[in-house]
Amino acid sequence: MSEVYAARRTRLREHCTAGGSAAALVSRPANVRYLAGTAPHDAVLLLGRSDDQDLLLCTGPAEDRPAQGRVDETLRVRTLTGTAGDPAVTATGLAADRGTEALAVEEHHLTVARHRALSAVAPRLHLTDLGCAVEQLRVVKDEEEISCLRIGAEIADQALGELLESILVGRTERHLALELERRLIDHGADGPAFPTSVGTGPHAGRPGHRPTDRRVEEGDFLSVCLGATYRGYRCEIGRTFVIGTSPADWQIELYDLVFAAQRAGREALAPGAACCDVDRAARQVLDSAGHAEHLPTVTGHGVGLEIAEDPQLTPAAMGKLDACVPVTVEPGVHLPGRGGVRIDDTLVVRPEADGGPELLTITTKELLAL
C-alpha cells in the first residue's frame, strides 16, 4: 500500500513545483501522516525534487510509531539521536545542503519561534508558505480512507447502542462518557476521536459540552456525542434521548424540529452543492421556528485524520462539495437553562446515481424514551 503515500506526495510535489518551490517541509502531524503513513508525533516530512529525495525525520525511536495505521515502507526515515533537537531544523539544513533555493513550509502550523530557527539554520534558503495545500489534498477521500471511517462509525454505533441498553438514571455525565470511551476501545477503536460529550437536562444539546458530575434524572433530555478513531480516521455521531416513559410536549416539538433541520441538511448533500447552501438548508428550519439565537456557528464539517477538517458548513463558507467528501451534519438547538437537542451524523457525499449521501452512523434517529 506504500504507493498510496507516494502518489499523494507526487500530487503535493506537482503543487509545489507549480508554486515555484522545489522542496516542502510538512510539519503538521495529520499532514505528515497523510503523506507518509503513521509516524511518531514529532516527525516531519521533507519533500524533495523526486520521490527518492523524500525523507521522514523524527527524534523518537522507531518503536514510538503508533501501532495503528499503515507505514510507508518505501519512504526513507532518519531518526535523530539524543538531544538533536527539532527535526524541522535538521530537515531545513538538509534542504539547504542539497542546494534547494526555496522551501515551502506550513506557516499555519509552525510557530514564529520555530520558523525563526529554520531561517537561522539556513539563512540563504528562501522560506515560502505552503499554506493549506496538504489539507486541501485531504478533503476528498479514497475508498480505503472511507472504509476506515465506516468501521469507526460502526464502532461508535455499537458503543452507543450498548449504552442505551443499560440503566441511565442516577449516573453522572462523566461516568457515561467514560463508559462510552471504554466501549469504543472494546470494539476495536484506536481511541475516542475527540472527548466524548454527554449532556443531561439543562446541559443537553450544548455543542462541545464537557461532562460534569450532574446525574441523569427522569424527564431529562440526554444528548451524547462520540466518535471512534480507527486507523487514524475520526468519525462522529450525536444523538439526543429523553429519560422516562413519556417526553413532554416541548421536548417532542423541539426534537421534531431539529430532526427536520438535520434531515434537510443531509438531503442537501450532493457533489457540486455549495457548502453554505447545505448549512442554510439545515439552519433555515431552525431560524424560521424562532431559534436563530440558539444556533451554533457551524452545522457540519469535514472529518478524516482530524475531527474537524475542511469543508466547514457555515453561512460564510465558500466552495462546493465533491463526491467522496465525508462530512458531519449536526444542527442543534440549546435553550439556556432548559437544555436542547442535537442530532449529528457522519455521511459521505455521493452522486445521486450512486444512491446519494452514504450514511455512516446508522443508529436510529427516532426520539427514544429510555
Added chain:
Amino acid sequence: MSEVYAARRTRLREHCTAGGSAAALVSRPANVRYLAGTAPHDAVLLLGRSDDQDLLLCTGPAEDRPAQGRVDETLRVRTLTGTAGDPAVTATGLAADRGTEALAVEEHHLTVARHRALSAVAPRLHLTDLGCAVEQLRVVKDEEEISCLRIGAEIADQALGELLESILVGRTERHLALELERRLIDHGADGPAFPTSVGTGPHAGRPGHRPTDRRVEEGDFLSVCLGATYRGYRCEIGRTFVIGTSPADWQIELYDLVFAAQRAGREALAPGAACCDVDRAARQVLDSAGHAEHLPTVTGHGVGLEIAEDPQLTPAAMGKLDACVPVTVEPGVHLPGRGGVRIDDTLVVRPEADGGPELLTITTKELLAL
C-alpha cells in the same frame, strides 16, 4: 482568591515594562489560565498598562469555561459573538486603538500565519517577543498550587492502589489504562493528566509507551505511568511490578538498580541544586552499570498546569532548582525486546530545614510481585 491572579499579572506587567512593552498578549492556554483563572480554550489575555485595562477575550459562551478551577471575578471578559474570528486579532486591534506602541506576544506559541494576521490588523503596532516570561513565572508554585498537586497525587495513588488489588493476568494494556483513568475520575480528578501508559513484558519501562492489546502474562514486568489533573494541576506517578510469585534474578537486579538511581535523583533535590546535577545523580547510577544507551534524555521535569514544564532535568540543563518547585524524578531502563523498569515520583523541592523534598506520590516503591 482573585487577587492571586491580579498579583501574577502585576509581576508580568513589571517584566513587560522593564522590557519596554506597555502591553502584552498572552495566548498559550496554560499561561492564560495562570494569569486569569480558568477560561475557555481559545481565550487570550490582553495585559494593559494597569490592572483595570486587563481584558480576557474569547469566542465561546461563558458556559464554555471549564467547571474545574477558579475564576478571576475581577477581570473583565469580552466574549466575541458569532463569526468574529480570532480573539488575538481583536485584542491586537484593541491595543492599537489604545495608542499602545509595542505589544509583546508569545512567539513560541503563535503560528507564523496568526502572527501575520495580528500585524495586518495593526500595522503600526510594534510586535515584540514576550518569550517564555509567563512560563518562568509559573516555575515556582504557591502553596495553593502545591495543594492541588498534592490532591492530584493522592488521587493517582488511590487509582493505582485499587488496580493492584485486582486480577491483572490476561488483561490488555489498553484495558488497564482505561480502568486507571476511570478510577482517577471516580476519585475526583478533572481527568487524566496525560494519556495513561501501561506497558507489559517487552513494553515495560518504555517512556511514553502507548498501551496496546498485549495481555499481561506470568513473569512479565508491568510498568504503569499515570497522573491526575486536579483543578488544572497535573501530577505524575510511575511504578513497575512483576507478575507472578517470584521475580527472576535479572528483574530483581534491574529493579534495584533503577530504584537506586531514582533515590539518588530524589536525594539530590534541594533549593540551589543545579538541574544537571540532579540528572547526573540519577543517570550515573545507570551509566556505571552499563546502561548508558538505554536511558531516556530526560530523568525528570517540572509539573503544574502542564505535565512537562520547566525545569528539565537533563545533562544539558542550565539553571538551578528553587524551593516550591514540583518536579518528577523518573529514571528508567528499557532493554529492547526484554522490557524494563521505570520509577517515577512527583516531589516538591523544599529546604533541608523543612524536611527536604516533599514526596507527593506515596505508593510503595518496593518491588511487588502481583
